[in-house]
Amino acid sequence: xxxxxTQPSSPPPIQVVESVVIRFCGDSGDGMxxxxxEFTRASALALxxxxxxxxxxxxxxxxAGTLFGVSGYQINFGSQDIYTPxxxxxxxxxxxxxxxxxxxxxxxxxxxxxxxxGAFTAKNLELAGYPHNPLDEESLGQRYRLVxxxxxxxxxxxxxxSGLGTKDAGRCKNFWALGLMFWxxxxxxxxxxxxxxxxxxKKPELADANIRAFKAGYSYxxxxxxxxxxxxxxxxxxxxxxxxxxxxxxxxALGVVCAGQLANLPVFFGGYPIxxxxxxxxxxxxxxxxxxxxxxxxxxxxxxxxAIGASYSGSLGVxxxxxxxxxxxxxxxxxxxMLELPLVIINVQRGGPSTGLPTKTEQADLLQALYGRHGECxxxxxxxMTPSDCFHTxxxxxxxxxxYMTPVFMLSDGYLANGSEPWRVPEMSSLPKFPxxxxxxxxxxxxxxxxxxTLARAWVRPGTPGLEHRIGGIEKHQQTGNISYDADNHHxxxxxxxxxxxxxxxxxxxxxxxxxxxxDLLVVGWGSTYGAITQAxxxxxxxxxxxSSVHLRWLNPLNPRLGPYLxxxxxxxxxxxxxxxxxxxLRSEFLVDAEGLNKIQGKPFKVSELCHAxxxxxxxxxx
Amino acid sequence: xxTTDNSTPLVKPALSRKDFVSNQEPxxxxxxxxxxxxxxxxxxxxDFGIPREKIVFVSGIGCxxxxxxxxNTYGFHTIHGRxxxxxTGIKVSRPDLTVWMATGDGDSLAIGGNHLIHIxxxxxxxKIILFNNRIYGLTKGQYSPTSELGKKTKSxxxxxxxxxxxxxxxxxxxxxxxxxxxxxTELQHLQAMxxxxxxxxxxxxxxxxxxxxxxxxxxxxxxxxxxNKADRVLYLEHGKPLVFGKDKNKGIRIGKNFTPEVVEVxxxxxxxxxxxxxxxxxxxxxxxxxxxxxxxxxxxxPVPIGxxxxxxxxxxxxLVAAQKERMVATRGQGNVDKLLRSGETWVIEPEx
Ligand code: SF4
Numbered sequence: 007x008x009x010x011x012t013q014p015s016s017p018p019p020i021q022v023v024e025s026v027v028i029r030f031c032g033d034s035g036d037g038m039x040x041x042x043x044e045f046t047r048a049s050a051l052a053l054x055x056x057x058x059x060x061x062x063x064x065x066x067x068x069x070a071g072t073l074f075g076v077s078g079y080q081i082n083f084g085s086q087d088i089y090t091p092x093x094x095x096x097x098x099x100x101x102x103x104x105x106x107x108x109x110x111x112x113x114x115x116x117x118x119x120x121x122x123x124g125a126f127t128a129k130n131l132e133l134a135g136y137p138h139n140p141l142d143e144e145s146l147g148q149r150y151r152l153v154x155x156x157x158x159x160x161x162x163x164x165x166x167x168s169g170l171g172t173k174d175a176g177r178c179k180n181f182w183a184l185g186l187m188f189w190x191x192x193x194x195x196x197x198x199x200x201x202x203x204x205x206x207x208k209k210p211e212l213a214d215a216n217i218r219a220f221k222a223g224y225s226y227x228x229x230x231x232x233x234x235x236x237x238x239x240x241x242x243x244x245x246x247x248x249x250x251x252x253x254x255x256x257x258x259a260l261g262v263v264c265a266g267q268l269a270n271l272p273v274f275f276g277g278y279p280i281x282x283x284x285x286x287x288x289x290x291x292x293x294x295x296x297x298x299x300x301x302x303x304x305x306x307x308x309x310x311x312x313a314i315g316a317s318y319s320g321s322l323g324v325x326x327x328x329x330x331x332x333x334x335x336x337x338x339x340x341x342x343x344m345l346e347l348p349l350v351i352i353n354v355q356r357g358g359p360s361t362g363l364p365t366k367t368e369q370a371d372l373l374q375a376l377y378g379r380h381g382e383c384x385x386x387x388x389x390x391m392t393p394s395d396c397f398h399t400x401x402x403x404x405x406x407x408x409x410y411m412t413p414v415f416m417l418s419d420g421y422l423a424n425g426s427e428p429w430r431v432p433e434m435s436s437l438p439k440f441p442x443x444x445x446x447x448x449x450x451x452x453x454x455x456x457x458x459x460t461l462a463r464a465w466v467r468p469g470t471p472g473l474e475h476r477i478g479g480i481e482k483h484q485q486t487g488n489i490s491y492d493a494d495n496h497h498x499x500x501x502x503x504x505x506x507x508x509x510x511x512x513x514x515x516x517x518x519x520x521x522x523x524x525x526d527l528l529v530v531g532w533g534s535t536y537g538a539i540t541q542a543x544x545x546x547x548x549x550x551x552x553x554s555s556v557h558l559r560w561l562n563p564l565n566p567r568l569g570p571y572l573x574x575x576x577x578x579x580x581x582x583x584x585x586x587x588x589x590x591x592l593r594s595e596f597l598v599d600a601e602g603l604n605k606i607q608g609k610p611f612k613v614s615e616l617c618h619a620x621x622x623x624x625x626x627x628x629x
Numbered sequence: 630x631x632t633t634d635n636s637t638p639l640v641k642p643a644l645s646r647k648d649f650v651s652n653q654e655p656x657x658x659x660x661x662x663x664x665x666x667x668x669x670x671x672x673x674x675x676d677f678g679i680p681r682e683k684i685v686f687v688s689g690i691g692c693x694x695x696x697x698x699x700x701n702t703y704g705f706h707t708i709h710g711r712x713x714x715x716x717t718g719i720k721v722s723r724p725d726l727t728v729w730m731a732t733g734d735g736d737s738l739a740i741g742g743n744h745l746i747h748i749x750x751x752x753x754x755x756k757i758i759l760f761n762n763r764i765y766g767l768t769k770g771q772y773s774p775t776s777e778l779g780k781k782t783k784s785x786x787x788x789x790x791x792x793x794x795x796x797x798x799x800x801x802x803x804x805x806x807x808x809x810x811x812x813x814t815e816l817q818h819l820q821a822m823x824x825x826x827x828x829x830x831x832x833x834x835x836x837x838x839x840x841x842x843x844x845x846x847x848x849x850x851x852x853x854x855x856x857n858k859a860d861r862v863l864y865l866e867h868g869k870p871l872v873f874g875k876d877k878n879k880g881i882r883i884g885k886n887f888t889p890e891v892v893e894v895x896x897x898x899x900x901x902x903x904x905x906x907x908x909x910x911x912x913x914x915x916x917x918x919x920x921x922x923x924x925x926x927x928x929x930x931p932v933p934i935g936x937x938x939x940x941x942x943x944x945x946x947x948l949v950a951a952q953k954e955r956m957v958a959t960r961g962q963g964n965v966d967k968l969l970r971s972g973e974t975w976v977i978e979p980e981x
Pocket of ligand 1: 656657658660661662663692693762766767840841842843844
C-alpha cells in the first residue's frame with residue numbers, strides 16, 4: 007500500500023493511500039469472483055482507476071477445500087493511473103485454509119491478512135495439507151497485520167432467524183467479507199444493496215440473506231474498529247463516459263461484431279474449442295442476430311478453412327485459436343496469402359510448445375505468426391496491449407484484412423483474455439467505417455490486377471455475373487491469375503506479396519511511447535506487457551532515471567518511426583514473456599544491440615521485476 | 630428436367646455445354662478418365678438451369694482437383710484434403726450458391742478423411758464427385774486408401790499391407806444422405822447420376838470409378854470390359870429387383886443378418902422366384918441395406934452402380950439460417966451500441 011498522508015480525525019481516523027491491491031480468495035464454491043466483481047464496481051463508482059485479474063482453478067470441478075480448487079480475484083485500484091492488477095496483494099482475504107496456503111506467499115510483508123477462522127476445521131486443514139493450524143503460529147502475526155474473524159459463524163449469527171438452512175446461510179459469507187471491505191475502504195453501500203437485490207431477484211430470500219450478511223460485515227468493521235482506522239483512495243482523473251468491465255476475450259468478440267458492422271459485411275466465425283480462446287466462440291455464438299454466423303468445426307483446420315470459404319464468398323472470415331491450434335492452421339493461412347483473401351486470425355497465446363501450459367500466458371508465438379508458414383508468406387501481425395484494447399485491435403485487423411486483401415494476425419494472450427479492466431464504451435458512430443468494396447464490373451477484370459496504391463486485388467463475390475474466375479494455391483500469373491510456373495512470374499509474385507504487406511506500414515500511425523525520445527534506456531515491448539512496462543517506466547522516471555518506453559502494436563510491418571526512435575537511446579531492453587523473439591527482430595532489422603529480458607513462467611511480469619531491470623541499466627540522474 | 634433447391638429463374642437464354650467450358654486447356658494425361666467426367670459434368674450443367682455465376686466448383690489437391698480450372702464457373706482449388714471445409718464456409722455463408730466439389734480417393738479418404746465424414750454428418754448442401762482411381766496420380770503412383778490389399782507400388786514394392794476402404798461404406802457410416810456410384814466410361818449412367826446428385830438437398834456423394842491409365846491402368850476393367858460387364862455390374866434402380874447378368878437371370882437375395890447372396894432367378898429347380906429377390910429401395914431410413922450394398926464387391930458379388938441411398942434430412946445451411954432467424958425473431962436485429970452497453974455499466978459524470 008503506497009502511503010501518502012495521514013489525516014488524523016476523530017473516530018475512525020482515515021488513512022489516505024494512493025493505491026491498494028486486494029486479493030479475495032477461497033474455495034471455488036465460495037463466490038470469490040462475485041465478491042471481486044462487486045468490489046470492483048464499487049471502486050469504479052468511487053472513481054478509482056483499476057485493473058483486475060481473476061484466477062480460476064485449472065481443474066474443471068476441483069474437489070471442495072483442496073489446493074486445486076482455490077479461486078481468487080485480485081483488484082488494484084488507485085487515485086493514479088493503474089496499469090496492472092498489481093504485483094502483490096496489500097490485503098489478502100482468505101476464506102479457507104487451502105486459499106490461505108496458496109496465496110499467503112504473495113502477500114506483501116506487513117500486509118493485511120484477513121482470515122475466516124471458521125473454515126479452519128480439522129477436515130479443511132487436512133485437505134490443505136496442514137498438520138497443524140497455521141494460524142496458531144505466532145510469527146504470522148509478526149509478519150502481517152493478522153485479522154482473525156470467524157466469518158462463517160458471524161454470518162450464521164446474522165442469518166439466525168432468516169429461515170435459511172445452514173448450507174444456504176453458509177453461502178452468504180462472501181457477502182459478509184464484502185461488507186467488511188466496503189467499510190474498510192468506505193465504499194458507498196446503497197448501490198451495492200440494490201445490486202444484490204437485482205442479482206437475486208428470483209430468490210428474494212437469498213437477496214435478503216445476502217443483504218443481511220453484507221450489512222453484518224460492514225457493521226463488524228464499524229463496531230470493532232478493527233484497525234482503528236479506515237482507508238481512503240482518492241478519485242483518479244477518469245474521463246467521463248459510460249463504463250463497463252471487459253475481459254480481453256469479451257472485447258475481442260465485441261470487436262468482431264463491430265468490425266462486421268463497420269465493414270458492412272456479414273461475419274463468419276469458424277473455430278474449434280481450445281483454451282483459452284473458446285470464450286470468443288461462445289460469446290459470438292450468442293450474437294447471431296448481429297449478422298454473425300458461428301461454426302464449431304471438426305478441427306482447427308476446418309475452422310480456418312470454413313472462414314476462408316466464407317471470406318471468398320463475401321463475408322468477413324474470422325477464426326480464433328491458441329497454442330497448437332495455430333500450428334494446425336498455418337497451411338490454410340498460407341492459402342489465404344496466396345489467394346489474397348481477407349481473414350482475421352486471432353491467436354490467444356498460451357504456454358507452449360505442444361500442449362504446454364494451456365491455462366497460462368506466454369508471448370511465444372510471435373515468430374510463428376511472422377514466419378510460421380512454408381514459402382515466402384508474409385502476414386500482417388497486430389498485438390493487443392490491454393484487455394479492452396483487444397476490441398480496437400481486432401477491428402484494426404479486420405480493416406487491414408479487407409482493405410489489403412490479406413489474412414491478418416491479431417495476437418492476444420491468456421493474460422489479456424481473462425484479465426479485465428474498466429472500459430469506456432465507445433459509440434459506434436465514433437468508430438470509422440470501412441465498408442468493403444466488391445468488384446462487379448466485368449470490364450477489363452484481371453483476377454490478380456491490383457490497386458496501384460495498396461496493391462490489393464479486387465474482391466469478387468461468387469454470384470457476380472461475368473466475373474467467373476478460378477483461383478487456387480498454385481502460383482498464378484500476375485495478371486490473369488491462371489496457373490503459372492514461369493520463373494520470373496514467381497519471383498515477381500513473391501516480391502509483390504511482400505511489397506503489399508510492407509506497404510501497410512503507412513497505416514501504423516504514431517508510436518505508442520512513454521517518456522522523452524532520448525535517454526539512457528529504452529524499453530521496447532509488445533502485447534500484454536504494456537501495463538507492467540508503463541507502470542515500471544513511470545516509477546523509474548519519478549526516481550530520476552532517463553528511461554522511456556515504446557510499445558509496438560504493429561509487429562509486421564514494423565512502424566517506420568521505430569528505427570529512428572531507437573537511435574535516441576544508449577541501451578535498449580526488450581522484456582518479453584518468451585525466450586527472446588521481438589529482440590531478434592529488432593537486432594536484425596535495425597542492427598541495434600537490443601537486450602532481452604525474458605520471463606517464461608506462464609505469468610506476466612511484475613512491475614517490480616521490470617523496475618529492477620531498469621534500475622540496473624539506467625542510473626539515477628541528479629538534477 | 631429437374632430443378633435444384635437453389636435454382637433461380639432464368640433470365641438469359643438457356644445455357645449449353647460450351648458455356649461451361651473454360652479457356653484453360655485440361656492438363657490430364659491422355660486417356661485419363663478425368664476427361665470423361667469433365668465432359669459429362671459440362672454436359673449436364675445446363676440442365677440445372679442455374680446461371681454460371683451462381684455455381685462454384687471447389688477442389689482439394691490431386692489430379693482430379695484440377696477440375697475447377699476447366700469449368701467456366703467460379704472455381705476454387707484449395708489445399709490437400711481441406712476442400713470440404715472451404716466448401717462448407719461457402720455454402721453456409723452463401724446458401725444461394727450451388728457448390729460442387731471435386732476430390733479424389735487420396736484427397737478425401739486419406740488426408741481429408743476427417744473433413745469428409747463431418748461434411749456428410751452435417752449434411753451441408755455440397756455435391757461431391759469423388760474420383761476413385763485407387764492410386765495417387767499426382768505424386769506419381771503410390772497406393773491409396775482404396776487400393777486393393779497387396780498392391781505393389783513405388784512405396785510398397787513388397788505389396789501394400791493396408792486394408793482398403795470401401796468408399797461408400799465410409800460415406801454411409803458417416804450418415805451420408807445421398808450415396809451413389811458410377812463409372813467414367815458409363816457416359817449415360819454418369820450423366821444420370823450427376824443430375825441426381827445435383828438435385829439432392831444436403832450432401833450428395835457420387836463416387837466415380839476413374840481409370841488412371843498411367844499409374845493404375847485397368848483398375849476397373851473387371852467391371853468395364855464389355856464381355857463381362859453384365860455379369861459383374863448390378864445396376865440399381867429404385868423399385869426394381871436386384872437382378873443382373875446378360876440374361877437377367879441372376880439376383881440378390883437377402884439372407885439372415887443382412888447377408889446378401891447371389892442366386893439364379895427363375896421358377897425351375899434350384900432357382901429362386903423373382904418374388905424372393907430384394908427390391909431396391911434407396912429411401913430406406915435404416916442405413917443397413919445401403920451399407921450391405923456398399924460391401925458388395927466382385928468376385929463374390931456384382932458391383933452395385935447407381936444410387937445406393939437417398940434420404941431426406943435438413944441441409945446444414947438451412948438449419949444455420951433458421952437458427953439465426955429464430956434469434957432475430959426473439960431478440961430483434963442486434964443493435965451494437967446496446968450490445969456494447971450490456972451487462973454491468975456505470976457512468977462517470979463530467980466534473981463541473
Ligand atoms: S496420373 Fe492418372 S489420374 Fe492423374 S491425370 Fe494422369 S492418368 Fe489421370
